[in-house]
Amino acid sequence: MPELRRDPVIGRWVIISTERAKRPSDFTVVPEVRRPGPCFFCEGHEAETPPEVFALRENHSAPNCPGWQVRVVPNKYPALRIEGDLNREGVGMCDMMNGVGAHEVIVETPEHDKSLADLDEFHISKILWVYTQRISDLGRDDRFKYVLVFKNQGEAAGASLQHAHSQLIATPVTPKWVKEELVGARSYYEYKQRCIFCDYIKQETRLFTERLVMNTEGFVALSPFAARFPFEIWILPKRHMCDFTYIEGREFGDLANVLRTVLNKMRVALHDPPFNFIIHTSPFRRPRAGYWGTIEQDYHWHFEIIPRLTKMAGFEWGSGFYINPTPPEVAAQVLRDAVPEA
Amino acid sequence: MPELRRDPVIGRWVIISTERAKRPSDFTVVPEVRRPGPCFFCEGHEAETPPEVFALRENHSAPNCPGWQVRVVPNKYPALRIEGDLNREGVGMCDMMNGVGAHEVIVETPEHDKSLADLDEFHISKILWVYTQRISDLGRDDRFKYVLVFKNQGEAAGASLQHAHSQLIATPVTPKWVKEELVGARSYYEYKQRCIFCDYIKQETRLFTERLVMNTEGFVALSPFAARFPFEIWILPKRHMCDFTYIEGREFGDLANVLRTVLNKMRVALHDPPFNFIIHTSPFRRPRAGYWGTIEQDYHWHFEIIPRLTKMAGFEWGSGFYINPTPPEVAAQVLRDAVPEA
Numbered sequence: 001m002p003e004l005r006r007d008p009v010i011g012r013w014v015i016i017s018t019e020r021a022k023r024p025s026d027f028t029v030v031p032e033v034r035r036p037g038p039c040f041f042c043e044g045h046e047a048e049t050p051p052e053v054f055a056l057r058e059n060h061s062a063p064n065c066p067g068w069q070v071r072v073v074p075n076k077y078p079a080l081r082i083e084g085d086l087n088r089e090g091v092g093m094c095d096m097m098n099g100v101g102a103h104e105v106i107v108e109t110p111e112h113d114k115s116l117a118d119l120d121e122f123h124i125s126k127i128l129w130v131y132t133q134r135i136s137d138l139g140r141d142d143r144f145k146y147v148l149v150f151k152n153q154g155e156a157a158g159a160s161l162q163h164a165h166s167q168l169i170a171t172p173v174t175p176k177w178v179k180e181e182l183v184g185a186r187s188y189y190e191y192k193q194r195c196i197f198c199d200y201i202k203q204e205t206r207l208f209t210e211r212l213v214m215n216t217e218g219f220v221a222l223s224p225f226a227a228r229f230p231f232e233i234w235i236l237p238k239r240h241m242c243d244f245t246y247i248e249g250r251e252f253g254d255l256a257n258v259l260r261t262v263l264n265k266m267r268v269a270l271h272d273p274p275f276n277f278i279i280h281t282s283p284f285r286r287p288r289a290g291y292w293g294t295i296e297q298d299y300h301w302h303f304e305i306i307p308r309l310t311k312m313a314g315f316e317w318g319s320g321f322y323i324n325p326t327p328p329e330v331a332a333q334v335l336r337d338a339v340p341e342a
Numbered sequence: 343m344p345e346l347r348r349d350p351v352i353g354r355w356v357i358i359s360t361e362r363a364k365r366p367s368d369f370t371v372v373p374e375v376r377r378p379g380p381c382f383f384c385e386g387h388e389a390e391t392p393p394e395v396f397a398l399r400e401n402h403s404a405p406n407c408p409g410w411q412v413r414v415v416p417n418k419y420p421a422l423r424i425e426g427d428l429n430r431e432g433v434g435m436c437d438m439m440n441g442v443g444a445h446e447v448i449v450e451t452p453e454h455d456k457s458l459a460d461l462d463e464f465h466i467s468k469i470l471w472v473y474t475q476r477i478s479d480l481g482r483d484d485r486f487k488y489v490l491v492f493k494n495q496g497e498a499a500g501a502s503l504q505h506a507h508s509q510l511i512a513t514p515v516t517p518k519w520v521k522e523e524l525v526g527a528r529s530y531y532e533y534k535q536r537c538i539f540c541d542y543i544k545q546e547t548r549l550f551t552e553r554l555v556m557n558t559e560g561f562v563a564l565s566p567f568a569a570r571f572p573f574e575i576w577i578l579p580k581r582h583m584c585d586f587t588y589i590e591g592r593e594f595g596d597l598a599n600v601l602r603t604v605l606n607k608m609r610v611a612l613h614d615p616p617f618n619f620i621i622h623t624s625p626f627r628r629p630r631a632g633y634w635g636t637i638e639q640d641y642h643w644h645f646e647i648i649p650r651l652t653k654m655a656g657f658e659w660g661s662g663f664y665i666n667p668t669p670p671e672v673a674a675q676v677l678r679d680a681v682p683e684a
């Protein structure tokens with residue numbers, strides 16, 4: 001009998017197929033042909049991108065020159081434009097505003113042939129730290145309400161370039177799923193006076209551990225109870241923090257290790273699948289106080305990692321009602337058992 | 343400058359690229375190789391499917407034998423099972439129930455080589471009428487809250503079989519987007535004491551007509567103001583009705599004509615793209631009365647048709663925040679101008 005499971009935060013029901021659960025061998029991943037470098041994200045080709053907005057450099061190397069480790073540049077084909085006012089206006093009963101926002105590319109390494117999972121823990125720490133710097137910086141611009149940090153790896157996941165990179169989009173509106181998570185987390189807080197994510201982490205590490213992939217000092221990686229996609233994995237900090245930029249210096253290495261290990265486990269178990277990840281963090285300019293609690297108290301940032309193993313059918317595409325052919329317990333078991341290549 | 347547009351019903355913001363708007367020639371549709379028949383949906387192969395639950399037959403032909411025009415069979419690989427109780431239960435702080443539901447296939451024609459757009463208006467009327475019959479019948483089962491009727495055409499849209507068919511899934515929960523639309527429609531009704539869809543149709547047919555594709559006696563086809571996808575088209579009845587099964591006999595032909603024409607315009611203008619459609623209708627067992635109005639008064643059924651021209655990137659996949667490269671005004675113009683093949 002298949003199961004219907006409800007996501008505790010936003011209340012979304014998902015169909016989980018429990019019979020004939022799809023295992024990694026049931027998914028076909030078409031290996032992508034590697035295009036050789038150099039490309040314009042490579043070291044020595046800095047002049048071929050728009051001028052950098054941020055870079056982590058050693059030895060006092062000059063901007064837009066070699067010598068960087070992580071480099072942030074504006075997207076050449078931005079979805080939103082950095083200049084201009086919002087000009088909110090009505091169009092009949094509808095609403096619109098100018099597409100003002102930032103769209104940046106975080107080049108994760110100067111080396112063309114390394115993917116994120118190939119980088120060492122210290123280098124991944126630097127990338128994560130760069131995310132925090134960009135989020136904080138963009139937060140100073142009053143026009144923006146949110147920064148979405150995400151990564152597409154592989155053509156099937158929407159990546160047009162193979163050189164390892166992630167992206168961010170700063171938007172003048174709060175994305176819909178963020179609002180949904182905020183509303184869900186707040187209503188749980190009103191009821192329990194506790195963070196729903198903290199409670200969920202405790203449940204999944206103490207009461208049931210079958211969906212757990214990793215459990216370190218500071219972080220857990222797990223396949224969520226109502227996972228929408230096969231092998232969907234969330235990484236959450238065990239310490240309560242609503243905002244990704246609250247990560248402390250001492251915690252970056254731990255998070256980098258968890259992210260690196262999960263990606264390498266996926267690579268081995270699922271044959272290097274295309275994937276996306278997205279960081280769910282709190283919006284800027286959140287209210288300071290509330291009767292029942294604030295976003296500071298009730299929201300909890302996390303990573304969502306989604307390997308692209310299935311096509312979305314019409315039904316899912318148009319309805320937000322997902323059918324997941326791999327129970328999260330099976331996915332977690334497979335990933336727990338996977339041994340990353342040395 | 344790109345635009346941010348907000349869907350008036352559910353409040354979702356969408357990025358619309360206005361510069362370099364993508365026109366049909368910017369999308370690559372890989373033509374699908376037709377697999378020759380007969381297949382188990384063909385006339386004469388009725389024994390190869392599960393026994394039919396409904397069929398439109400002439401000349402008193404017997405069930406599960408040739409002589410049908412539209413035939414409904416249970417899905418051989420159902421996402422949900424028809425037998426059993428719901429057994430709602432908690433799993434720690436999470437919720438689950440048995441995956442009870444109906445999953446049926448509506449075989450649209452006995453002929454292997456015809457697609458929905460090839461069928462004549464009268465035959466399409468019959469398919470639409472069959473949808474109403476199946477929805478009404480499943481509504482008598484107290485376990486179900488909703489029936490989703492949808493169609494995947496083309497492999498890229500999730501169809502595993504080429505013989506023309508649509509599907510329905512009856513679920514014991516209301517899908518998330520239905521809830522969102524109901525909440526949005528209700529809050530507009532509370533404010534205005536009018537149906538938001540009726541107002542929207544009037545705006546798009548009287549005030550602005552640039553997004554209009556067709557406007558017949560009973561129906562409009564339009565590309566919505568905040569379309570998520572290029573060439574996304576909605577078909578709405580001009581007469582207020584919350585439920586798809588309220589279509590009157592005299593209206594089937596008009597709707598069939600609009601659906602048929604839109605699909606044929608898409609086929610010509612977009613080179614026979616894979617597509618999905620989904621019917622948005624009201625849930626079963628809706629409250630009879632409310633202080634401000636009922637679903638009867640504030641909701642309005644409609645078709646959403648989505649050609650699959652783009653891949654969803656990670657950002658859209660995980661955030662519900664869409665980037666649409668073709669403004670709906672451009673899409674509507676292209677489809678208005680498209681002349682279906684004779």
